[in-house]
Amino acid sequence: EGLDGRPFSRQRLLVVANRLPVSAVRRGEESWSLEISAGGLVSALLGVKEFEARWIGWAGVNVPDVRGQEALTKALAEKRCIPVFLDEDIVHQYYNGYCNNILWPLFHYLGLPQEDRLATTRSFQSQFAAYIKANQMFADVVNQHYKEGDVVWCHDYHLMFLPKCLKEYNSEMKVGWFLHTPFPSSEIHRTLPSRSDLLRAVLAADLVGFHTYDYARHFVSACTRILGYEGTPEGVENQGRLTRVAAFPIGIDSDRFIRALEVPQVQDHIKELKDTFAGRKVMLGVDRLDMIKGIPQKILAFEKFLEENPDWRDKVVLLQIAVPTRTDVPEYQKLTSQVHEIVGRINGRFGTLTTVPIHHLDRSLDFHALCALYAVTDVALVTSLRDGMNLVSYEFVACQDSKKGVLILSEFAGAAQSLGAGAILVNPWNITEVAASIGRALNMSPEEREKRHRHNFAHVTTHTAQEWAETFVSELNDTVVEAQLRIRQ
Ligand code: ADQ
Numbered sequence: 470e471g472l473d474g475r476p477f478s479r480q481r482l483l484v485v486a487n488r489l490p491v492s493a494v495r496r497g498e499e500s501w502s503l504e505i506s507a508g509g510l511v512s513a514l515l516g517v518k519e520f521e522a523r524w525i526g527w528a529g530v531n532v533p534d535v536r537g538q539e540a541l542t543k544a545l546a547e548k549r550c551i552p553v554f555l556d557e558d559i560v561h562q563y564y565n566g567y568c569n570n571i572l573w574p575l576f577h578y579l580g581l582p583q584e585d586r587l588a589t590t591r592s593f594q595s596q597f598a599a600y601i602k603a604n605q606m607f608a609d610v611v612n613q614h615y616k617e618g619d620v621v622w623c624h625d626y627h628l629m630f631l632p633k634c635l636k637e638y639n640s641e642m643k644v645g646w647f648l649h650t651p652f653p654s655s656e657i658h659r660t661l662p663s664r665s666d667l668l669r670a671v672l673a674a675d676l677v678g679f680h681t682y683d684y685a686r687h688f689v690s691a692c693t694r695i696l697g698y699e700g701t702p703e704g705v706e707n708q709g710r711l712t713r714v715a716a717f718p719i720g721i722d723s724d725r726f727i728r729a730l731e732v733p734q735v736q737d738h739i740k741e742l743k744d745t746f747a748g749r750k751v752m753l754g755v756d757r758l759d760m761i762k763g764i765p766q767k768i769l770a771f772e773k774f775l776e777e778n779p780d781w782r783d784k785v786v787l788l789q790i791a792v793p794t795r796t797d798v799p800e801y802q803k804l805t806s807q808v809h810e811i812v813g814r815i816n817g818r819f820g821t822l823t824t825v826p827i828h829h830l831d832r833s834l835d836f837h838a839l840c841a842l843y844a845v846t847d848v849a850l851v852t853s854l855r856d857g858m859n860l861v862s863y864e865f866v867a868c869q870d871s872k873k874g875v876l877i878l879s880e881f882a883g884a885a886q887s888l889g890a891g892a893i894l895v896n897p898w899n900i901t902e903v904a905a906s907i908g909r910a911l912n913m914s915p916e917e918r919e920k921r922h923r924h925n926f927a928h929v930t931t932h933t934a935q936e937w938a939e940t941f942v943s944e945l946n947d948t949v950v951e952a953q954l955r956i957r958q
Contacts, residue, residue, distance in 0.1 A: 735840055752785060
């Protein structure tokens with residue numbers, strides 16, 4: 470039972486995120502095929518047995534006709550998914566524009582885009598208007614499906630207006646909001662023209678969650694400095710109403726990774742990889758191809774290491790798996806070309822007729838292939854310039870119980886707070902330091918590797934995705950009950 474006396478087993482959880490956890494492909498006028506995309510959030514909530522979860526979000530496709538929309542809604546219902554239909558213009562202005570071109574870079578300390586800063590006016594304002602409109606469309610769908618006693622959990626920077634829209638519909642609704650990216654210093658947030666509106670909209674939630682205490686602290690500072698509200702140990706208070714603010718570091722479904730290593734197909738793949746790279750140490754990078762991941766910096770550090778350590782040149786290989794994302798955005802296209810150019814130069818410089826030091830793939834790998842790669846890796850390189858948490862570092866650790874490889878981890882990833890004691894922490898901007906850390910990792914004694922791995926493995930297997938989701942939702946239930954008690958007093 471929850472604090473409110475309601476059995477949790479009957480409580481419904483409405484998970485609202487920009488994207489549904491399924492991809493929809495249209496096969497005919499009224500026929501759709503659906504494929505589950507098992508991201509971190511999906512596996513986190515699959516493991517949560519206490520709540521009956523339903524998903525609300527955009528299916529990632531434009532469906533202009535009513536018959537198509539009805540057919541898709543029906544197909545999705547079987548997967549407990551409820552679609553929000555967004556037309557092309559809204560997607561362009563809300564998703565590509567305000568979310569990915571303004572909030573994403575700003576929250577990762579990359580600043581606002583120049584053209585918007587100079588001529589803010591039209592494009593910024595119309596994108597912000599589309600953002601509010603899209604959030605209102607999500608709220609309409611949530612409101613249609615909401616039943617008394619449900620818990621509504623809103624996710625990420627796409628939906629910062631959602632708590633406000635939902636509370637306007639129904640002030641009794643239990644609403645939580647969680648941010649998957651960093652929340653930047655209030656000095657960065659205050660450059661955003663819509664800084665106050667966004668903060669007020671988020672504060673309409675009962676519980677606001679971040680990956681780390683630093684992000685929670687930045688958010689509270691933004692509310693006190695920009696809005697003049699009061700920051701308390703519990704959260705942010707304004708005119709007697711408290712919004713609880715706290716850190717809920719996400720984890721992974723570690724058992725799923727550990728179990729995968731026993732699958733015969735994965736074991737075969739591990740053997741193949743070991744044969745292919747026999748005599749060489751394997752270094753691994755797995756990232757979405759995004760500027761926040763620091764991929765050029767990582768590759769340049771590897772080049773410096775090879776430059777300074779000729780003895781290692783034929784004894785180490787870097788496998789960089791980079792899934793392209795947001796491929797229609799010019800900055801991302803530029804990043805892809807930049808990475809290709811650096812990799813080409815380094816392979817030209819240090820390669821031989823039969824081997825190259827860097828294997829760079831522009832694609833994603835399936836789950837089993839990824840697990841096999843994690844398992845054969847000697848050193849994982851996570852050099853994000855900023856990263857909310859970074860689940861790749863967790864996944865690597867989960868797959869390393871027999872090898873006990875070394876994790877080189879950016880101090881600007883949220884994961885540095887939890888895996889810092891076991892990893893080698895680096896400033897990814899300092900190429901010399903990262904190059905030296907590669908040498909240190911490759912030469913580390915088995916005793917030290919074991920000690921560091923033990924620490925990280927214990928963390929990754931106890932602080933799981935399931936635990937994260939359960940903690941957030943029960944805290945949300947408790948927060949609402951406590952608020953009701955306060956009002957009655
Ligand atoms: P992301 O920025 O996507 O997530 P991350 O946390 O590392 O970053 O998660 C990426 C996921 O995609 C991992 O599960 C990984 O296995 C998978 N992936 C990445 N590259 C892949 C590839 N080439 N092939 C196959 N799979 C690949 C956002 C925030 C993070 C935060 C998460 C969760 O930016 O900081 O940790 O949400 O809150």
